[in-house]
Amino acid sequence: MTWQRRHVLATDDWSRDEIEHVLRTTDAMVEVLRRPIRRTPALRGRTVILFFAESSTRTRVSFELAAKALSADVTNITASGSSVEKGETLLDTVRTLTALGGDVIVMRHAASGAPYFVAERTNAAVINAGDGWHAHPTQGLLDAYTLRAALGDLAGKRVVIVGDITHSRVARSDIDTLVPLGATVTLSGPPTLVPSAWRCGMAPRGTAYEPDLERALDGADAVIALRLQKERQHAGLLPSLREYARTWGLTDERVARMRPEAPVLHPGPMNEGVEIAASVAHGARSLIESQVTNGVAVRMALLYLLAGTPDARELSTVDASRTA
């Protein structure tokens, strides 16, 4: 297939072919990252602007490494120290970013939908690095890549996502990526943290809600634990973190209910002892470090597909995947 998209805002309207194409391109990037010199000239002369209006270290650094491995020029605009904190509107920021002439804007924003606002008003390609509760498409793709590396074809596989589903862009993007690849998703977590519609017969295609985590994990092929924001307790959605950990925390005993060697993922940063026990986070099933490594490769793949220069011929494997 030929890559057509200008932006990566969410994967909810992507075809299976498009997802597969990104995963194949990621394979080539993983290969680049294994070379002694982890750098290709595919984005030489291109400028990538990292616009993070919400604090994030891990995702920002991952994109930065990805852009640099492709030889792009990288500029950071973060919330602290930028005019975002001084009350500049998003519209002002978009005008400035566009005038600066970046080729790609990688953005994180606390408001769901903000990347759509930016994409409509700029000539640059926009990659959503997380918007509010809505989407985190690179996380969805890297989770799919990581799970596929561990499990092979995802058709017929059942993945459990446990935690604060309502406020999780990771959960939404995981669903949007794993279901088209043939997996089914079991959502688990406190009823106060799962959208009411999804608990009442209107769950997204390919998903189901099972409040009992142990039942959800029985025979599952993988589990993704979500970070629990401690402020949910203050909002009256949870009685206590202790009760949460006892009911929905991933422990060794619970994880053992899954199929043998079924992996454990977490988007990080973790609250060890709350949503995941330290022994699980650092145990044999954990793929949490692979997620971090694969994250760089997935982001390289997307940057390449959106902004790779046509003369980046020397990366023949990537070039082949781009036009295959």
Place this chain on the structure above:
Amino acid sequence: MSRITELRRDAERRGLITAPGFIDLHAHLREPGFEDSETIATGAHAALAGGFTTVCAMPNTEPAIDSPGLIAQLLARGDAAKGARVLPIAAITRGRRGTELADLIELAAAGAVAFSDDGSPVADAQLLRSALEYARSAARPIFEHPQDLSLSGAGVMHEGAVSARLGLAGLPAAAEESAIARDIALAKLTGGRLHLSHVSTAGGVELVRRAKAGGLAITAEVTPHHLALTDEWVAGSRAFAWEDDGPRASPYDTATKVNPPLRTAADVRSCWAGLMDGTIDAIATDHAPHASIRKDVEYQEAAFGISGFETAVPLLLAGVAAGWGTWERVVDALTRGPAAVLGIDVPADDLIVIDPAAVWTPAAASLRSLGKNTPLLGRGLVGRVVAAMVGDELRLETALA
């Protein structure tokens, strides 16, 4: 032959529809305080372009309309505009702060046709009780905005499958239903004249239906957008509730952000059913124009409201064409219904002319309202008001077909 008879005959000869001038119980004209969004003059002319020859102006201005002097000023501006007649609604509570009653009797004497803190409910039940009791002496209805603020929280759209998908905080139907239940209980307690603004949920319609069946003299209104658009519009759909498929736009368009929010197709269906069986007395636009600065922002940050005058007729005609209601009932709910809510007669010397076949596309430049905030921009519509006569004076005449 009077001019009104002449206009009617001329219109009928051309195959156009005529109707008594429409009466809008619920509009935000924004003056004083928000003249970048609308003025009484621009609003009065936008209203005419939508077929409304009488509009009730909501008092959530800056300052709020809570004194006889402000009422007099508003009436004078309305007269000078030579558009639709402008009838002022006064605030229920001083400064719309929800703590003490405004001088309701003096406000009525100055010309206020109703009282409302619209934009906000009167959250304090005891205060609303007092308002319903006291307003009887002013002989004016209380227009209540039914919303339980503790339940609606930080919501920005209808809570349901679409809000779950988009990751936006929801305004549950229960936030409207529980408020309507409370308001009905207070109407029963006080015998006051309660009018419920912008009912938008199936459950809300049912509560009103049962209250009326029990003999309670309350009234209710519904907006044209709640009779046609659904929460799928926030996700980018531009299909009416009765259409399976339609044009698409970008998701998170802040023009779809309105309070009460766009609900599901089932709610739209129930609103039509309530309109048809008389549960709902009036169609009111809740015309809520906003300057672009309050809409050209993130969805969460955007102001609530749809600029509604000029697209009301085509939305209602489309619903009728789809078989969800009848034109006779729609006209009744735009004329006799709202007049009865206000306790006035339908002005006999107002007339509007509609070209039911006119195909047009709303565009920012062609809307007369300063508020260009409608999700219908760029969407093809059928049916348009082409002439309006107010007090036997032709105040709107577009190029007739």
